[in-house]
Amino acid sequence: MNRKHFLSSLFTTGISVKALAATLHNPDPSIRIPQHLKPGDAVAITAPAGHITVEELQPAIKQIESWGLKIRLGDTIGKKDFSFGGTDAERAADFQRMLDDPAVKAIMCARGGYGSIRIIDQLNFSKFLIKPKWIIGFSDITVMHCHIGSNYKVATIHSKMCNSFPEDWSKAEPLQRDTILSIKDALTGVKMKYNALPHEKNRHGIIEGTLTGGNLKIIENLAGSKSEIKTAGKILFVEDTGEYLYSIDRMFWNLQRTGKLSQLKALIIGGFRIKPDDPGEEFGRTLYDIVWEKVKTYNYPVCFDFPVGHQRNNYALKCGVLHRLSVTANGVELLEV
Amino acid sequence: MIKIPPYLKKGDTIGITCPAGYMAAEKVQTCVEALQQWGYKVIAGNTVGGKSTTYFSGTDGERLTELQQMLDNENIAAILCGRGGYGMGRIVEQIDFKKFKRHPKWIIGFSDITILHTHIHTHYGISTLHAPMAAAFNEEGYKNEYVQSLKKTLAGKRTKYTCNAYELNRKGKASGTLIGGNLSLLAHVTGTSSDIKTKGKILFIEEVGEYLYSADRMLYQLKRSGKLDKLAGLIIGGFTEMKDTKRPFGKTIYEIIADVVKTYNYPVCMGFPVGHGKENYALKVGAVYHLNVTPKKVMLEETR
Numbered sequence: 001m002n003r004k005h006f007l008s009s010l011f012t013t014g015i016s017v018k019a020l021a022a023t024l025h026n027p028d029p030s031i032r033i034p035q036h037l038k039p040g041d042a043v044a045i046t047a048p049a050g051h052i053t054v055e056e057l058q059p060a061i062k063q064i065e066s067w068g069l070k071i072r073l074g075d076t077i078g079k080k081d082f083s084f085g086g087t088d089a090e091r092a093a094d095f096q097r098m099l100d101d102p103a104v105k106a107i108m109c110a111r112g113g114y115g116s117i118r119i120i121d122q123l124n125f126s127k128f129l130i131k132p133k134w135i136i137g138f139s140d141i142t143v144m145h146c147h148i149g150s151n152y153k154v155a156t157i158h159s160k161m162c163n164s165f166p167e168d169w170s171k172a173e174p175l176q177r178d179t180i181l182s183i184k185d186a187l188t189g190v191k192m193k194y195n196a197l198p199h200e201k202n203r204h205g206i207i208e209g210t211l212t213g214g215n216l217k218i219i220e221n222l223a224g225s226k227s228e229i230k231t232a233g234k235i236l237f238v239e240d241t242g243e244y245l246y247s248i249d250r251m252f253w254n255l256q257r258t259g260k261l262s263q264l265k266a267l268i269i270g271g272f273r274i275k276p277d278d279p280g281e282e283f284g285r286t287l288y289d290i291v292w293e294k295v296k297t298y299n300y301p302v303c304f305d306f307p308v309g310h311q312r313n314n315y316a317l318k319c320g321v322l323h324r325l326s327v328t329a330n331g332v333e334l335l336e337v
Numbered sequence: 338m339i340k341i342p343p344y345l346k347k348g349d350t351i352g353i354t355c356p357a358g359y360m361a362a363e364k365v366q367t368c369v370e371a372l373q374q375w376g377y378k379v380i381a382g383n384t385v386g387g388k389s390t391t392y393f394s395g396t397d398g399e400r401l402t403e404l405q406q407m408l409d410n411e412n413i414a415a416i417l418c419g420r421g422g423y424g425m426g427r428i429v430e431q432i433d434f435k436k437f438k439r440h441p442k443w444i445i446g447f448s449d450i451t452i453l454h455t456h457i458h459t460h461y462g463i464s465t466l467h468a469p470m471a472a473a474f475n476e477e478g479y480k481n482e483y484v485q486s487l488k489k490t491l492a493g494k495r496t497k498y499t500c501n502a503y504e505l506n507r508k509g510k511a512s513g514t515l516i517g518g519n520l521s522l523l524a525h526v527t528g529t530s531s532d533i534k535t536k537g538k539i540l541f542i543e544e545v546g547e548y549l550y551s552a553d554r555m556l557y558q559l560k561r562s563g564k565l566d567k568l569a570g571l572i573i574g575g576f577t578e579m580k581d582t583k584r585p586f587g588k589t590i591y592e593i594i595a596d597v598v599k600t601y602n603y604p605v606c607m608g609f610p611v612g613h614g615k616e617n618y619a620l621k622v623g624a625v626y627h628l629n630v631t632p633k634k635v636m637l638e639e640t641r
Binding site: 050051081082083114117118121220221222223224225226227228246249250251253254257258277281282283284 | 391393426427430525526529531555561562563582585586587588
């Protein structure tokens with residue numbers, strides 16, 4: 001039996017979520033997986049954070065249409081309120097429409113930047129909860145992943161956004177195509193499987209757990225709010241860009257001091273584009289030192305340089321979905337279970 | 338009830354330590370001499386202009402040990418942090434406050450030292466001093482009214498500060514416990530054991546060198562973690578050397594703040610002299626103050 005349909009039929013007939021726990025070997029059986037997309041389904045594009053033009057979206061539109069999917073452009077595309085893709089009210093209304101429109105099967109955020117936090121509390125997820133759909137993005141969109149994961153337990157897709165699609169697909173590097181096609185795979189229900197090279201700083205182990213994570217700065221920013229990420233019993237991945245080492249250290253202390261590292265199943269360190277220290281302010285510790293210092297007292301697997309982050313090597317990851325992580329001397333494998 | 342450490346008498350000893358970033362000895366010299374002129378003895382720890390070659394003034398262990406010794410040493414009446422930078426958060430959970438709790442003393446500093454203020458406020462209810470640190474004494478800084486406000490406060494004089502009104506101020510009066518510090522650090526401690534409760538209090542915030550969007554995001558964190566809705570009053574200090582992105586944010590820092598708190602009714606004042614600029618009055622975290630924001634002026638006065 002197809003588990004996805006099995007689950008949704010149970011939800012519609014009102015059978016308790018707890019009753020499922022015994023039947024499925026899922027550590028968090030209440031997680032709901034939106035329906036995967038079929039040809040002809042519509043993907044909506046909206047800008048909940050930074051401003052983007054219609055022209056900038058053309059490569060993404062062309063590519064997604066080539067997958068047999070339809071595109072619905074939101075009103076925020078081309079809108080501009082200084083750095084934002086429209087005013088808070090406009091961005092919230094656009095996102096809301098797409099959450100509520102039953103014809104929209106996935107919402108791809110056009111780009112990150114800054115702004116999701118300003119509208120998240122104005123969004124109403126009640127229709128989305130009746131029939132969940134995929135929410136796609138990363139960086140500032142980490143707000144959505146954490147908020148939805150913690151409050152509504154619906155799986156989301158952490159991946160590149162419209163502004164990362166190559167202008168000329170035929171000339172794009174294999175890596176660029178691969179990462180974009182990983183979004184298609186995630187949307188259409190292909191089981192995800194990723195590999196990373198062995199790394200001398202990795203801590204070995206093989207475990208299963210629900211994947212969660214995103215941008216480290218945003219995760220810190222959500223601490224103490226109702227969108228705060230829940231990490232106990234999960235595989236946490238983090239990435240960041242443009243931060244000083246001292247600031248990265250401080251953010252890992254925030255994870256540590258808010259209890260987000262002590263009960264992990266595993267920790268995945270993605271790409272960190274580090275801002276060089278100012279002269280005379282050399283921090284004297286590497287990213288590896290910073291991470292190891294926080295996790296040395298635990299036993300779970302840790303891996304570095306995983307292909308997720310503000311970089312070309314940024315593959316689609318399904319937040320909220322059970323994965324098996326294997327960190328061994330031969331390398332790293334992350335497998336959707 | 339908040340505990341106020343004993344004020345200083347002539348002949349009392351002030352310990353200087355650097356619990357965070359490195360500071361060269363010559364940058365502390367003027368401060369040492371000024372404190373001596375004020376009538377105090379000064380003990381500078383090994384972390385002050387020490388042999389450290391790293392970002393920090395010493396290893397975590399060295400910084401912690403020195404701060405711990407000064408907290409425990411009954412002959413030290415106050416601890417002045419030489420500078421901020423980064424590093425307090427790395428050691429705060431390892432500090433043992435047992436003796437300090439029995440014999441409170443003034444802890445002085447700001448910026449990265451905000452973590453110590455919030456941590457002590459939340460756990461021990463002992464007043465601390467958000468005030469200029471060693472570098473503020475340099476270039477004749479010790480003569481200005483801001484460094485002098487530290488002198489007055491340490492000696493036990495009740496302080497009353499006034500500043501000009503800004504257009505975006507929200508008028509009104511408030512009385513309450515004063516709490517606050519650096520915005521980045523207040524955001525950073527959210528959810529940790531050093532977090533603060535702000536209900537019924539007067540909150541002050543200041544920041545340096547941040548992007549406007551980042552300040553906006555941190556203000557949203559304060560708001561969404563429930564720190565802005567039940568304030569008695571809000572004091573906005575210096576937001577100095579703020580940066581903007583290539584696509585401009587489109588609002589000044591005061592407009593950003595006014596927008597975040599527009600749905601509340603408490604008094605708000607902008608541009609209060611506390612922060613990383615020269616204008617940085619000594620404020621007693623944990624003490625009760627009265628704030629009066631009028632059309633022309635802002636007054637902040639300690640009530641006791």
